[in-house]
Amino acid sequence: MGDHDHHYHGHGHGHGHSHNTPSMDWRFAFGAGLNLAFVVVEAITGVISGSTALLADAGHNLSDVLGLVLAGFAVWLARRPMSARRTYGFGKATVLAALANALGLVFACGAIVWEALHHLAGGAAPASGVMMIVAGVGVIINAGTALMFLKGRAGDANVRGAFVHMAADAAVSVGVIAAGAAIWLTGAAWIDTLASLVIVAVILLTTWDLLKETLDLAMDAAPRSIDVEAVRSFLAARPGVITVHDLHIWPISTTETALTAHLVRPDGGDDEFISQTVCALRETFGLGHATLQVERESLPDCQAMHA
Numbered sequence: 285m286g287d288h289d290h291h292y293h294g295h296g297h298g299h300g301h302s303h304n305t306p307s308m309d310w311r312f313a314f315g316a317g318l319n320l321a322f323v324v325v326e327a328i329t330g331v332i333s334g335s336t337a338l339l340a341d342a343g344h345n346l347s348d349v350l351g352l353v354l355a356g357f358a359v360w361l362a363r364r365p366m367s368a369r370r371t372y373g374f375g376k377a378t379v380l381a382a383l384a385n386a387l388g389l390v391f392a393c394g395a396i397v398w399e400a401l402h403h404l405a406g407g408a409a410p411a412s413g414v415m416m417i418v419a420g421v422g423v424i425i426n427a428g429t430a431l432m433f434l435k436g437r438a439g440d441a442n443v444r445g446a447f448v449h450m451a452a453d454a455a456v457s458v459g460v461i462a463a464g465a466a467i468w469l470t471g472a473a474w475i476d477t478l479a480s481l482v483i484v485a486v487i488l489l490t491t492w493d494l495l496k497e498t499l500d501l502a503m504d505a506a507p508r509s510i511d512v513e514a515v516r517s518f519l520a521a522r523p524g525v526i527t528v529h530d531l532h533i534w535p536i537s538t539t540e541t542a543l544t545a546h547l548v549r550p551d552g553g554d555d556e557f558i559s560q561t562v563c564a565l566r567e568t569f570g571l572g573h574a575t576l577q578v579e580r581e582s583l584p585d586c587q588a589m590h591a
Contacts (some may be wrong), residue, residue: 312356316430327537335410337479340396347392351385375537385493400480415464422457452490542573553578
C-alpha cells in the first residue's frame with residue numbers, strides 16, 4: 285500500500301499463470317501432413333473425374349491444412365518466453381491464428397461458389413464412382429483428424445477451430461458420397477454443382493460462430509467462458525469491498541485471460557486479502573492474470589470513468 289494524493293492504494297497481481305498452452309504441436313503437424321496428402325489425391329481425382337464437388341472439397345481441405353499449420357505455429361510461438369517489450373509474450377498469436385483460419389474459410393467459400401457456377405454453365409456429369417470412393421477416404425481421414433482435437437476444444441478457440449473444421453470436412457465428404465450416388469442413379473450433372481453449393485453452406489454455418497468468437501477475442505472482448513457480471517458481483521461481495529469499478533477482462537491467448545479492477549475498501553487491502561481474492565478468481569473463473577488495485581475511497585477521476 286502506498287500514499288498517493290492522500291488516497292491509499294493496495295496493488296496486487298496474481299501470478300497464478302503457468303503459461304500452460306497445451307503441447308499439441310504433433311497433432312497439428314500430423315493432421316496437416318495427412319490432410320495435405322489427401323488434398324493432392326482429391327484435387328487430381330477431381331480434375332480427372334470432372335467433379336467440382338471433389339475440387340470444392342479439396343479446396344476446403346487445403347484451407348484447413350493451412351489453418352492447421354498456422355494454428356500449430358501459433359501454439360509453438362505462444363510458448364516462447366515474454367520479453368521486455370512483449371510483456372505478455374506471444375500468446376495473442378493463437379487468437380490471430382484462429383481468426384485467420386476462420387477468415388480463410390470464408391474466402392475459400394467464394395472461390396468454391398465461383399467454380400461451381402462456372403461448371404454449371406456447361407459440363408458433363410462427373411465419374412460418380414470415383415467421387416464416392418475418394419470421398420469415402422476423406423470421411424475416414426477427416427473424422428480421424430477431428431478426433432485428435434476432441435480433447436481441449438472447450439477451452440481453446442484455436443483447438444476448437446481445428447476440431448470444427450475437421451468435423452465439417454467429414455460431414456462434407458459424406459455429402460459428396462451422397463451426390464455421387466445421386467449422379468450415378470440419375471446421370472444429372474447439375475447435382476455436382478448443387479453438392480458444391482451445399483458444401484459452401486455447411487462451411488459457412490460451421491465457421492460463422494467461430495469467426496464471431498475469434499473476432500471478439502482479437503478485439504479484447506471478454507471470452508465467452510467468462511461471465512463479466514458474475515466476476516463483478518464476486519469482487520463486490522469480497523469482505524469489506526463497497527464498490528468495484530474499472531473492471532476489465534480480456535484474452536491474452538485462446539487459453540489465458542487477464543483481469544484488472546479497482547476495489548473500493550475503506551479498510552484498505554493487505555497482502556492476505558489480495559492473495560485470497562486473486563486465488564479465488566483463478567479457481568472460480570479461471571482468471572490466471574489478475575491485477576487488483578485496492579482504494580480506501582474512489583478517486584474523482586475513477587468515479588467519472590465509472591459513471
